[in-house]
Amino acid sequence: MAANELKDLIPMSEWLPGIKRPLIIAGPCSAESPEQLMQTAKEIKVLGQVDIFRAGIWKPRTFPNNFEGVGSIGLEWLREVKKETGMPVATEVGSVKHVFEAIKYGVDLIWIGARTTANPFAMQEIAEALQGVDIPVLVKNPLSPDLELWDGGINRIYAAGIRKLGAIHRGFSTWGKSDLRNTPHWQVPIELKRIHPNLPIIGDPSHICGNRTMIADIAQRAMDFNLDGLMIESHCNPDEAWSDAKQQVTPTRLGEILSGLKIKTEHTSDEKFIRTLDELRSQIDMYDDQILNILEARMKIAEKIGLCKKENNVSILQTARWSDIINKMVEKGAGKGLSDKCISEIFQSIHEESINHQINVTRD
Structure with a gap:
């Protein structure tokens, strides 16, 4: 219907x-x-x-x-x-x-x-x-x-x-x-x-x-x-x-x-505007919380990968794998209306954080 x-x-x-x-x-x-x-x-x-x-x-x-x-x-x-x-x-x-x-x-x-x-x-x-x-x-x-x-x-x-x-x-x-x-x-x-x-x-x-x-x-x-x-x-x-x-x-x-x-009814007498703006901002807050939760889950997986690498005497940084991820994410991001710069910077930061987590768990 x-x-x-x-x-x-x-x-x-x-x-x-x-x-x-x-x-x-x-x-x-x-x-x-x-x-x-x-x-x-x-x-x-x-x-x-x-x-x-x-x-x-x-x-x-x-x-x-x-x-x-x-x-x-x-x-x-x-x-x-x-x-x-x-x-x-x-x-x-x-x-x-x-x-x-x-x-x-x-x-x-x-x-x-x-x-x-x-x-x-x-x-x-x-x-x-x-x-x-x-x-x-x-x-x-x-x-x-x-x-x-x-x-x-x-x-x-x-x-x-x-x-x-x-x-x-x-x-x-x-x-x-x-x-x-x-x-x-x-x-x-x-x-x-x-x-x-x-x-x-x-x-x-x-x-x-x-x-x-x-x-x-x-x-x-x-x-x-x-x-x-x-x-x-x-x-x-x-x-x-x-x-x-x-x-x-x-x-x-x-x-x-x-x-x-x-x-909330501040800054304007237009109640419809206030409700719409608050609703949109609340949606942004919700998605920000979801992003943090996803990042936390991703870092936990990265730590497990770090331990696997340690057990098998494999280096933390895998350049080819990382280059492939960046290229793939940039391509996917373009299809979602996101700039190459945005995707590259975001995933570069995520990668650096992942490397840090792997290093921390592999220290003797």
Whole structure:
């Protein structure tokens, strides 16, 4: 489905009364009891910074016998929260039954989780269940950094007639150790925004981080990348939460995070210009970080090469090999619009650094 077919989306500001940019959605990972839900909601309401209260009712877990949500009874608790606090309420759906139950209990916004987005059959069934429904629907990215799969799920919901439509960036699963639970791969939501400029994208720093200590930094990064809002998990007693305890913050901390966000509007009154410039600069920062990571990985390989040369009594400098690399890179660079001078200087510096790393590891 072509990108321009999403042009008639309803602006986020018209989804619900009082909605503004950045849209803030907050609440516990899971509804655990009516008392826990109401206490958290009241503490969040006092902040005056949250647009929509969220709580998980059904929780897809990897292993059986883990807490998988309280089920539909939690929707009654959400309805009481809405009645008592006046805040709109939201929850995740993963099946046709969930959609029908959420609508029956008056949920104001639903989102489709990452595991469900990865399944086109499930997405199609949910899309068909949403036909004729007039509530905002957000689609989380799939577990893998597959832009087409994410876009395809969004298009299925759009094809069902949903025009209050948005996406949630919650990061992507990765193998190996990392400080983050899910790798952001910021270039994926950035590309989605390029394809669909009118599609709101909400950042989910809680799931990207997996721990509460980094949420403020990732939330600010989401704003720097011009995302349209945030979904942050907040619990009245996060250390005792029944699911994802480490990534939830107290309502007090939530208020601090939101108050500390920098939404830049300096140097000009043209907000579109500011957002565009900040988004482009943030992309530059992202690619610079990637370059550093690649260089680090390259130097580690160079060190292994140095050790191999040492074991086989081979000299560090291989002139013919280096000349071949330079010529090849200059030719490739020209095809990418990069000057010979630029490529030669960059790879000369890389080569010198590689030689230094090899020398360091081969010293007796």
